[in-house]
Amino acid sequence: MTAVLIDGKAVAARVRATLKDEVAAFTAATGIQPGLATVLVGGDPASEVYVASKRKSSVAVGLADLHQHLPEDATQQQVEELLHRLAADPAVSGILLQLPVPAHLDAAPLIELIPFEKDVDGLTTMSVGLLAQNKPGLRPCTPSGVIELLDAYDVPIEGANVVVIGRSELVGRPVAQLLVNRNATVTITHSRTKDLAAVCRTADIIVAAVGVKGLVTADFVKSGAAVIDVGIHRGPEGLSGDVDFAPAAEVAGFITPVPGGVGPMTIAMLLGNTLRAAQLQHSLASASASASASA
């Protein structure tokens, strides 16, 4: 293998270590301990594991754990009431509704009850709009993790030709916006794209987020390009991504493994968003207080 391996575990560990210092400094300066309210409805085993991991990671960087658990048979109204209460509670910096919710609930309107300044998943329509307008707000975690990995390995983004494979709400679209905001030339591709391999061969950076196992073969990759693999697939030989790793690594200049590439970044970025949410609320409150004082 000739490519530099992008070590997501190491980058995520550094992000968390820096964050721990930043949280301590923010708390010392303001008297506010940022807190994350994870909201779990029911007892889906995978969701329980994810939420436990998010809570443990939060505490490790100095965030308050404000977890909320509702029973499996909670009504839409009960979840709404909880989200309204968390939205109004100044001790809650970030709100994360763990998905999926039980089938009798309608997730989309519940997500929209999270105010943009507490939306640490960056999934509400307001957060999506703020990103598309390049205005201050909270950005979705996995796309932010992709940018963080490129920066950690000094892969130039400004002026780079980037091909994003996939146009999902969770990854493809927001990562394209983040890259445009960083002055990359960005091509958004998907299942209707003609000659995807040829389009990808023009790229200095490929972000594969399409959910098709091993789609990106070595002939997609320009010599020296950076290949970021957001896909994750379980097979008999374990986990793998959207990239056919070993052959692609012989052509690429940088490449993320699966597992151990983008995956570890997501929770690290969530923790960072919780601090940023607390900072955003603090600056909004200060602006509002000084506006009242001058009125």
Next chain:
Amino acid sequence: MTAVLIDGKAVAARVRATLKDEVAAFTAATGIQPGLATVLVGGDPASEVYVASKRKSSVAVGLADLHQHLPEDATQQQVEELLHRLAADPAVSGILLQLPVPAHLDAAPLIELIPFEKDVDGLTTMSVGLLAQNKPGLRPCTPSGVIELLDAYDVPIEGANVVVIGRSELVGRPVAQLLVNRNATVTITHSRTKDLAAVCRTADIIVAAVGVKGLVTADFVKSGAAVIDVGIHRGPEGLSGDVDFAPAAEVAGFITPVPGGVGPMTIAMLLGNTLRAAQLQHSLASASASASASA
């Protein structure tokens, strides 16, 4: 010239004629006449001309003219109160705050007071987010006009390689989103793009919205490509666009002139948005009424 000339005046006239029938049908079916509230603050001469044109065009397709005029020295609070009143008024389908507002006012928070279902300019953060999520909402007028022109001349969008030049909030970014939603492969380029001419030569469709007079020369254009020019520049020889028209028209398959291309589409799409706003509010009201009835 070998390219087919895309006649924006003719397409806009057809859009308005169809719209007039649709407005009449909606009014007949619901008893609601859709109404557009243009809001003009002060007496900027160019703004007065634009607003007069929008009002006259509205009436011509059967929309109610609900124009509001505030004096030049109106306070931020007075404009806010007017926008709140229009937001709450069921007779108002669409609200358009004519920009620029006088220098002592802050336009950005005023725009955000327009509810997404009345945002006929498609400029609020909510509307931008709904477009980026490909959810129902009102789309900005000039980008929608670009799509309408391509459709009117049967230029295939699905699977086409499209290069958008410019990443403005008003045109570049939203037109890229609309094209992705229509299954095009879209490349967003800008001032930091390397070898823009080479990138553009890969395009089946070029949308020039960068605001640089004559930037797109014939060597940017693949033989037979469609070239849509959103630029508008005033010079000693009259109006011209971002495209060096005469030489580009010898290579392109389709091309818009300036004036008479994209320009005439903007007001036509605004009128269409006002009807769509009325339809959206009607369906939201019906859904809310049936939810109450079943509760």
